[in-house]
Amino acid sequence: MTTTMRRSMAPEADRAAVTTSGGQQCALNFAAAPDQPERLAAGASLLRGFAVPAVADLLDALHALQAVSAFRQMVTPGGFPMSVAVSNCGALGWTSSRQGYRYTARDPDTGQAWPPMPEAFWRLARDAAAHAGFPHFDPDACLINRYRPGARLTLHQDRNERDFSQPIVSVSLGMSATFVFGGLSRTGKTAKLPLHHGDVVVWGGPDRLRYHGVLPLPDLPHPLLGRQRINLTFRKAG
Ligand SMILES: O=C(O)CCC(=O)C(=O)O
Numbered sequence: 001m002t003t004t005m006r007r008s009m010a011p012e013a014d015r016a017a018v019t020t021s022g023g024q025q026c027a028l029n030f031a032a033a034p035d036q037p038e039r040l041a042a043g044a045s046l047l048r049g050f051a052v053p054a055v056a057d058l059l060d061a062l063h064a065l066q067a068v069s070a071f072r073q074m075v076t077p078g079g080f081p082m083s084v085a086v087s088n089c090g091a092l093g094w095t096s097s098r099q100g101y102r103y104t105a106r107d108p109d110t111g112q113a114w115p116p117m118p119e120a121f122w123r124l125a126r127d128a129a130a131h132a133g134f135p136h137f138d139p140d141a142c143l144i145n146r147y148r149p150g151a152r153l154t155l156h157q158d159r160n161e162r163d164f165s166q167p168i169v170s171v172s173l174g175m176s177a178t179f180v181f182g183g184l185s186r187t188g189k190t191a192k193l194p195l196h197h198g199d200v201v202v203w204g205g206p207d208r209l210r211y212h213g214v215l216p217l218p219d220l221p222h223p224l225l226g227r228q229r230i231n232l233t234f235r236k237a238g
Helices: 052-068 119-131
Strands: 017-019 025-027 038-041 044-047 085-090 093-097 100-104 141-147 153-156 168-174 177-181 191-195 200-203 212-214 229-235
Touching (some): 038 200, 044 119, 052 085, 052 119, 052 168, 119 168, 119 229, 177 200
Antiparallel strands (some): 017 025, 038 044, 093 100, 141 229, 153 212, 168 200, 168 229
């Protein structure tokens, strides 16, 4: 059953035209009704406030997950600690180490399986994907990113998954951030999108391998989550 959700209007400042890698202009919400996805590209959408009605359930579940697999700063293959702290839930969890990036069935810190994906997480990801035009999304991996002020994610592609036919669903909670959405090559043009509490970005199909990242987080505490931003990134990895 698809949950009916209340969607918030995008702030005026978010309504801008941006230029993407192909040089086309993306109309960010000029034509979108409040409950319609903002089309960023053929296979990419921004769902403003889509997760807001689920926030209480998501945060309850997150709290329980933290007791099993806590946030930690992983090391990049180059040997540097990531500024973003991460954890995972679901059958597979994304990890980074001196050996590279990979999905594992077990949490390397505890040696135990990653905690199962909470129903509230899975349902939100499935509903958001369907709303953006990707029915039947069935994620088996949820990477949980925690940003403190100053943390950032450099431009990258998600290509450690087996199945690129499935989209990526990315949920923002807490402090606002600037999401950088690029093209299919690292040097392609980028669009900068402000993401707020409850926003969801979905990209798949011809846009599944777009480069993306997050600019250093400004220190603007959120009324509910304080000085942190939580991002849930859902993927079909195995
Ligand atoms: O934090 C975000 O909004 C994006 C996260 C991301 O790009 C990733 O986990 O690969």
